[in-house]
Amino acid sequence: MKRTIKTSIIYLSAFVIFIFFCTPAIAKTNLKASKKNPFFTESKLPFQAPAFNKIKDDDYKPAIDEGMKQQLAEIDKIANNTEAPTFKNTIIALEKSGQLLDRVSLVFNAVTSANTDSVLQKVQVEEAPKLAAHHDAIFLNSKLFQRVKSVYNQRAQLKLDNESLKLLTFYYNQFIHAGANLSSEDKDKLKKLNEEEATLTAKFNNMLLGGTKEGALVISDKNKLAGLPDGEIDAAKQAADSRGLTGKWLISLQNTTQQPDLQSLQNRETREKLFENSWNRCERNDANDTRPVIERIAQIRAEKAKLLGFPNYAAWRLEDQMAKTPAAVEKFLNGLAPAAIANEKKEAGEIQSYMKNSGADFKLEPWDWNYYAQKLSKEKFNLDDSQVKPYFVLDNVLQKGIFYEAHELYGLTFKELHNIPVYQKDVRVFEVFDKDGKPLALFYADYFKRDNKSGGAWMDNFVQQSKLLGTKPVVYNVTNFTKPAPGQPALLSFDDVTTMFHEFGHALHGMFADEKYPSLSGTNVPRDFVEFPSQFNEHWALYPKVLEHYALNYKTGKPMPKELAKKIEEASLFNEGYDFTELLEAADLDMAWHTLSPNSPEQKADEFETASLKKDNLLIQQVPPRYRSSYFLHIWSNGYAAGYYAYLWSEMLDDDAFNWFLDNGGLTRKNGDRFRNMILSRGATEDYTKMFHAFTGHDPQIEPMLKFRGLE
Numbered sequence: 001m002k003r004t005i006k007t008s009i010i011y012l013s014a015f016v017i018f019i020f021f022c023t024p025a026i027a028k029t030n031l032k033a034s035k036k037n038p039f040f041t042e043s044k045l046p047f048q049a050p051a052f053n054k055i056k057d058d059d060y061k062p063a064i065d066e067g068m069k070q071q072l073a074e075i076d077k078i079a080n081n082t083e084a085p086t087f088k089n090t091i092i093a094l095e096k097s098g099q100l101l102d103r104v105s106l107v108f109n110a111v112t113s114a115n116t117d118s119v120l121q122k123v124q125v126e127e128a129p130k131l132a133a134h135h136d137a138i139f140l141n142s143k144l145f146q147r148v149k150s151v152y153n154q155r156a157q158l159k160l161d162n163e164s165l166k167l168l169t170f171y172y173n174q175f176i177h178a179g180a181n182l183s184s185e186d187k188d189k190l191k192k193l194n195e196e197e198a199t200l201t202a203k204f205n206n207m208l209l210g211g212t213k214e215g216a217l218v219i220s221d222k223n224k225l226a227g228l229p230d231g232e233i234d235a236a237k238q239a240a241d242s243r244g245l246t247g248k249w250l251i252s253l254q255n256t257t258q259q260p261d262l263q264s265l266q267n268r269e270t271r272e273k274l275f276e277n278s279w280n281r282c283e284r285n286d287a288n289d290t291r292p293v294i295e296r297i298a299q300i301r302a303e304k305a306k307l308l309g310f311p312n313y314a315a316w317r318l319e320d321q322m323a324k325t326p327a328a329v330e331k332f333l334n335g336l337a338p339a340a341i342a343n344e345k346k347e348a349g350e351i352q353s354y355m356k357n358s359g360a361d362f363k364l365e366p367w368d369w370n371y372y373a374q375k376l377s378k379e380k381f382n383l384d385d386s387q388v389k390p391y392f393v394l395d396n397v398l399q400k401g402i403f404y405e406a407h408e409l410y411g412l413t414f415k416e417l418h419n420i421p422v423y424q425k426d427v428r429v430f431e432v433f434d435k436d437g438k439p440l441a442l443f444y445a446d447y448f449k450r451d452n453k454s455g456g457a458w459m460d461n462f463v464q465q466s467k468l469l470g471t472k473p474v475v476y477n478v479t480n481f482t483k484p485a486p487g488q489p490a491l492l493s494f495d496d497v498t499t500m501f502h503e504f505g506h507a508l509h510g511m512f513a514d515e516k517y518p519s520l521s522g523t524n525v526p527r528d529f530v531e532f533p534s535q536f537n538e539h540w541a542l543y544p545k546v547l548e549h550y551a552l553n554y555k556t557g558k559p560m561p562k563e564l565a566k567k568i569e570e571a572s573l574f575n576e577g578y579d580f581t582e583l584l585e586a587a588d589l590d591m592a593w594h595t596l597s598p599n600s601p602e603q604k605a606d607e608f609e610t611a612s613l614k615k616d617n618l619l620i621q622q623v624p625p626r627y628r629s630s631y632f633l634h635i636w637s638n639g640y641a642a643g644y645y646a647y648l649w650s651e652m653l654d655d656d657a658f659n660w661f662l663d664n665g666g667l668t669r670k671n672g673d674r675f676r677n678m679i680l681s682r683g684a685t686e687d688y689t690k691m692f693h694a695f696t697g698h699d700p701q702i703e704p705m706l707k708f709r710g711l712e
Contacts, residue, residue, distance in 0.1 A: 255455025411435025
């Protein structure tokens, strides 16, 4: 099955990266201020959903500042407690700290990612260094660490249940990982580096948003859009009109290097311009040129690693992941590269021959690949998007596909709500009911792209599940699909459909959280495990029983013919060499940046990128990395530093698990309940390798991954 990497779960702005405490304790605050600011008290809406009808831009900064103030007061009380350290008065107290800060940060994270503006961007940049300092004030607090360490050293005698022991270990490791054992002098150095990194990360995020907006391709001649469906041309006209560009058409950029419209645009000059706009979006020597920022961030991270006693940032970052070490990641990636590159070279030769035979007598370039690959695919499989899209209406995919699959596997039902306020008019809200009919969660869906929305797709929480706090999950999915012109249906490509299933897999992971402690709840798991549930959920998009339920022609209402479904499945393996290679290149760049020695000088981004790919035999002219360093949101501002490999690692897990499903009856409630009970509901309460082994009966195997990618 064709797999595409999506920006996903826990889309972290610069400041939220530093929020480790998920919840509550009550502290005194100004009563007058609390009446004006909706964050100062718990929301009265169902599930404590954010009261977006009351929240204003000016509410975030004072709530963040007051939240930090309250939590530091709580931390001071814990650290200076004269009673002997216990699990309750130290670890549980830590877990309950920061109610206000958590409440505002989760919402702020959402709106600055999906519906930002100049006011929010300013707050983001101003608060980032403060929150970095706040994080350090907690995890570099010597008195607090000594209490945590004291409890940790007594763990064998405390007779804690498994989850409580996990929480204790989690906090102890967090303190060690953050530098609690450093000298006072080195702690001061680390604090300065953390503040600088936080500031630059926030700056990068806003520069990328600006560069992506400014990089949109503006077309003055409609004829140059030949090949695009009429609906997409109308949408491009509407996008231009919304910016005041009368008589023009505008193609906005997606977050990836390659752009979806490149497979349809017939005019080669238009294709090249669109590609170049994407490739150079943040390298125009203007206010949105991110290269100096990322060069410094990489250097800061290497310096931090040295302070913390590690040879490079990746070694520090991977310590608590499934892979554990950079060497393990490199071995994993190197094991995949030969098959990917061999297939890519075969595909390139095949496409070049097709081009020559069709009269296109020029060298295959990156902006040509998807266009001619699409034409070749159509010839081989008699398939193109114009045949497929009429069967993929967004609402059908959601309610008759994704919700149906969730019902068949897990017994869930959904009811759309119209009385819950949202942050943007296109956002939809659904109440989710468990198999026993009891309320389980709230689910928000925000599917259409906007100029003030970050690129990609992701999931996160407005409210995290916790038995300790009595909270149920409020989760959301965000994507960047083209909004149709008024009166037209929202038709999706199969890649878009896969994205929806992917992000809903993350949502299920969040909804099924069943933990006592919020720090261990739901999707709070390592990067190389968190993509497992989401990528696993992609498999159901083409599962016959699911597909026939949602793939209905919007004009006739008839289901997709089996012959067409088979073509989609066969075509999904076409171009896999390209797709796999661009992912490997991106993962390679991530590891290259984050295995820099602390003694290395500040790099020049373009030169470093070229040299790194060349060194690993991944500098392939026709196949650019899925993300160039200058707009690699995942690793500079999205919590995936030294972790982009996680998508491929998780793919190994999800393909192996889906293979188990196929061997055991496929889409059944029994299988779904088993997956929910053993994987989706366990959060961070168990060892991940043991968890996976318990479900499948064996350690992760790479063979199913190669099979599903057609790379055997």
